[in-house]
Amino acid sequence: MALVSMRELLDHAAVNGYGIPAFNVNNLEQVQAVMTAADEVGAPVILQASAGARKYAGEPFIKHLIQAATEMWPHIPLVMHQDHGQSPAICQGAIDLGFSSVMMDGSLMEDGKTPASFEYNVDVTRRVVDMAHQKGVSVEGELGCLGNLETGEAGEEDGIGAEGKLDHSQMLTDPEEAAQFVKATGLDALAIAIGTSHGAYKFSRKPTGDILAISRVKEIHARIPNTHLVMHGSSSVPQELLALINQYGGKMKETYGVPVEEIQEAIKFGVRKINIDTDIRLAMTAACRKFLFENPDKFDAREWLKPAREAAKQLCKQRYLEFGCEGQAPKIKGETLQVVAARYAKGELAQVVN
C-alpha cells in the first residue's frame, strides 16, 4: 500500500473509538521497531519525523526509510507525518518530499521559541491547509503552548519549545478559541496544550489534575466534538526504564510522564493521535546500556542495536494495545491521496463546527 492520509486513519479511529500512537523516527532501527510492532498486532501506523530527525538522517534517508517500510509491510496503512513544521515553507518542502501529512505548528513563531498570536497562527495554518489539501495531504495544527503547569516552562530538551515563563492561559488551550481556530483553518487534527511537555522531564511527581488537565480535553471535545485532537509530549516515562538506565551507568533524575490510563481517558474524549518519542529513546538507551555493560567485549554495532530495537518494539506494541489499535489495520481502505484530494475539493471532509 502506498502512503495513506492521516485524516483517513484518524477518521477510522474516531468512528471506532481508539487512538493511534504517532512515533518519532530517526533511523532504520526505529522504523523497523514500529513497523514490526504494528505488524504483530495489526495496527495502523503513523511515523513522524521532526526537524531534528531530518537533520540527523538527511531528508532523502527519512523519505526512503519510510518508503522502504511501505514495500516491506505493504498490508499496513502507513502515514508519513512531518512533526512540528515551523513555517508554511517547511510544510511545502515536506509535501514535495512525499509526506502524506504535515504539522504546521503556528503556536510559536518561526524561531520555535516565541509564542505567536492567534491571528498569526490562523494565517500560517490556513495557508498550509490550502496547499496540502489540494494534494490530499493532511494537516495538524497546534493551539496553545506546550509547557509545564508546575513551573511555567516548556520542555527544553529539543529544538522546539517556548522560551521564558508562560502563564496558564498560554499553556491551556481555550475551548472557544479552539472552535474559532478549527473553523478558520479547516485543518484535520488539532494539537492541544493541557500541561504536557516534550522530553523526559515532564512532571516532578505523578501527575494529578492540577498539572495534567485531562478535564480540559473534555471541555474542548464538548465544544468541537468532530475534530480529532492530538496530544504531544505523551511519553509515559516508565519508571522501570529509568531504573534500568541508572542501574547500568546512567544518571537520570527523578521524573514522571503521562500515565497511560490518563491517555486512555483522553481517547474517550476525542484524542486520536498520541505523540511518543521519549519512551522509545528511554527503551533503546536502557537496552543498549544493559547489553554493553553485560558484554564489555562486544564491538559489533548490530549486536547492541538488536536489543535496543527489540526494546523499542515491545514499547510500541504495548502502546498499540493500550490505545485500542489491535486488528484495526486490515479494516482501513487505504485511499490514494488523489482520491482524498477529490474528497476535500467536494467539501466531503470539511470541518463541522457549530
Ligand SMILES: O=C(CO)COP(=O)(O)O
Ligand atoms: O510530542 C512529541 C513529538 O511531537 C513527543 O513527546 P515525548 O517527548 O513525550 O515523547
Ligand SMILES: O=C[C@H](O)COP(=O)(O)O
Ligand atoms: O517534537 C519533539 C520530538 O520529541 C522530537 O524531538 P527532536 O527535535 O529532538 O527530534
Ligand SMILES: [Zn+2]
Ligand atoms: Zn508547539
Ligand SMILES: [Zn+2]
Ligand atoms: Zn510535539
